[in-house]
Amino acid sequence: MILGQKQYSRSPVSQAYIWIADYYDGTYLSEYDLQTQHAHRFYDINKEKLVLFGLIGQGSQVYYNVANGVFHINADRYSISYECEEQEYPLTGRTFVYNDIIQFKNGSSEANMAGFSGQGNSGAFRNTIECFNFGYKKTMNLNDAQINFQCVCSLPLKESVFFQIKISSNLDLPGQLVIRKNGFVVDRIIAPLRANHAGIINWDIR
Template sequence: MINMIENINDSTPSNFIYDFMWIAEYDDGELLTEYNPQYNPRTTDFYSIDKSKLLRYGYIGSGLRVYFNVYDGIFNINNSTYEIFFKYNNQLYSLTNMLGVKYNDIIQFKRRTAYFNPLTGESCGSMNGNIDSYNIGWKSKLYIGNIEFSVKAIYSIQKNELPLLQIKIVPNQDFQNCEVVIRKDRLIEYNYPCNMKSNIGGELQWVVR
């Protein structure tokens, strides 16, 4: 099947007010974009996405193309792939590409900054501008044996900073001397030792490289 997201222009329309826009690819080849000047209304509601038909979801803009497949949750960032693993007792468990899992509980938000002084009524910034970050990803409950993991993975495009891959893992039991592992292009591994408490877990903010 043709990857439609890989075959579209990675720039946003010139009259779109943001640097990046989300794009959803359905399993029938249809593309749904956050903004399309040919339609009325021109913007698409995020909640109108049909998750049952979703095949890929991502961002395009400013020469960047980032997305993940809902059938494996693996991030593709400018033609490099990023997989996520959990390592314990020298066993490596995949948190992406788990058999039978659909990573279609998608996340998308823009973080903005606005300032308001209640004493003077002065404000700076608006809800339409001053975007600090564009964020896209997925969340899922994953099971390894009788252990449940609540996992959230978000790719964050930071204003004036390097992009981050934010990974939050919450298991239903304690783990000591475990590791979160990120594998790039099925070859290079980055390992981060940690301890996790039941129903609290931890979060890794990893600078994408």
Template sequence: MLFTNSGNNQAISIPYNWNADYANGKNYAEYDLLTHKKNDFYLIQKNQVIRFGLFGQGMKLFFEMSDGSFNINGRRIEIEYIDDEDERTYHLTTNFENKDLITYKEAFTDFNNVQGIQKSNLKSINFGYKTTYTKEETQLFFQPVVSLPFEDSPFIEVKITSNKSMNGHLIFKSRGIEIERFYAPLEAYSAGQINWVIK
């Protein structure tokens, strides 16, 4: 398993590669670590995945499939939503529901009239998941995505949609200690989004 071993695997071809650690102790990376052959994201055995994320540049960034908590280079990051009106806490990253894996790259290409289209330039590499968090009559669609931009600070893009209107705060924690909170009222069936710079 790549994410829990002490080795420092180098990404191939680009600064960060995605990787899935499997329950049987094996892993499936974007590029085979021995042959450097590119693997297909859609062939990940999703029912076997226990961790998913990125590695490269001496870092490992992933989430635990079991509960959805993030591990950002050795530091556990958790996200909660507190409804101020009924004082309920929704532990979004302590969520044992199924999770759909997400990874994508943002790139741009310059164009000029003399040389035409130039080569693509990577802007960021991203990973995360989407899931539904259910607590009694409340359902929250939750999509956290860690973004690693090449010319800016890493951040987590959080999207939440609720089946009812709520007036509360979104809270970011590191190792169980609150780092930052944001006022985040939710309107029923309307998506809310925030980008939190990882601290």
């Protein structure tokens, strides 16, 4: 296993971060092999064996625990719940399996149009990854409501790390999101839900 071991915090390739999938039998799959740098596909991940999923690079480890959905951002643990009518419903920290994993990158391309001028010349493109993202989505029942919850941790190269939180319900819920860091409440966000409409919040990690 790689995640949770501090000596693994650098990408083996020029890409700033690579994803890591840790399995319950102690093995793992990485986006690029840590020794040979051979590339692996995201769809090769065995979700049935998955226990931890996240990124390493830039001297950091960021990942989540598949058994409870709690995020580990370096040395800190982040959990999320929904509070409605004086009742708090954990969205993470439950004995579910959060193995519907998400991973994607945001990037841009720049074209050198000057390369098209002149006979025999061709244009040059430069592709740049600007943000790395990982997380999961999960459907769960909270009392009479069916909740669709998605949480993605985004790591922009030039901005602060943040959570993209998306939540919807089949019922109207006049509640709020509660975010905890290492067990202590660090934020409450008013987040009433309309039935069958998704709400999306970007929350800067602090």
